[in-house]
Amino acid sequence: MAKERSRDALLSLLAKEGNQVCADCGAPDPDWASYTLGVFICLSCSGIHRNIPHLSKVKSVRLDEWDGAQVEFMASTGNTAMRAKYESEIPPFYYKPTFSDCLLLREQWIRAKYERKEFIYIEKQEPYSAGYREGFLWKRGRDNGQFLTRKFVLSEREGALKYYNKNDAKDPKAIMKIEHLNATFQPGKIGNPHGLQITYLKDNSTRNIFIYHEDGKEMVDWFNAIRAARFHYLQVAFPGASNADLVPKLSRNYLKEGYMEKTGPKVGRAVFSVCAKSNKRKASRSVGSPWTIGGSCISKIPWMPLPGGKSSSGARKTATRCWKDSLRPPKGTTGRTASPSSPRTGSSFSPARRRPNSRSGSRPSRK
Known part of the structure; x- marks a missing residue:
């Protein structure tokens, strides 16, 4: 009977604001608790707490037996109160890991909070x-x-x-x-x-x-x-x-990383050069519409360099690719598609002829 009362009291504590997520990583529905620190934690963080037994002793809220004194201590503390104590001086740049981060970040975060008390005493933050x-x-x-x-x-x-x-x-x-x-x-x-x-x-x-x-x-x-x-x-x-x-x-994690087929940078630059030079006088744009050049669509696609490889020399600029009245790029381009607003007529890309330049060749003779 006393065991059931203790479990019911703990479950009611879990329903309070602040206790519904893990005190260390923010994982929802924590089923464990440190009855020496007074925080409710998830299963993953409970394994890290077991590695610092001189500070934290953990129990399962639903499976283990709790005595009245332990339940009263949990009622007097809780996640909100203990965060205010152990996280009072966190620098704005310090990375607070979540349940999706690697084990190392979560372990050092827990040790920094409870074992080294880095966020209580500012002088302990000097190494970083x-x-x-x-x-x-x-x-x-x-x-x-x-x-x-x-x-x-x-x-x-x-x-x-x-x-x-x-x-x-x-x-x-x-x-x-x-x-x-x-x-x-x-x-x-x-x-x-x-x-x-x-x-x-x-x-x-x-x-x-x-x-x-x-x-x-x-x-x-x-x-x-x-x-x-x-x-x-x-x-x-x-x-x-x-x-x-x-x-x-400050720093970002990669949501997706992998390999993709890519053509050489020279082809891409050549396509852009022809379109930009031959049609620059015909470029027009209305509010809310894509860029168009004489009926052709210009799709502006920012270069996103893959973390595992090198990007092109225009990595910080915006790459521009265009082809006339088609959603499928011609052979030899980057393989990116045009804007969905361009019509699906199936006509092919045809670069405009370059006018003769006095620097590169002689002018045509006048008759």
């Missing part, structure tokens, strides 16, 4: 908020795929992340500007639970490096140090923007 970080990480080689130790230096003042092939090297092997830097954990892709993928731009092409560290805390500190540097850069670049506007721009 100081604006400068230096250390050695394992970096995967471009040719052989072998991981070797490399020296990395992140300088907020210089606005760049650098790495060196040798410890005593004066010049860095690569300079990655914070302006274009992105970091995301990819343990499955890299083959290491602490694997981090860093993406940057070099000569208008997307480059990637893959790194990891044996210490999970070290790797997460690097990740948040990059976010901190980008956050301070964006604050200077956009002084009127709020934190809510800047935080989504």
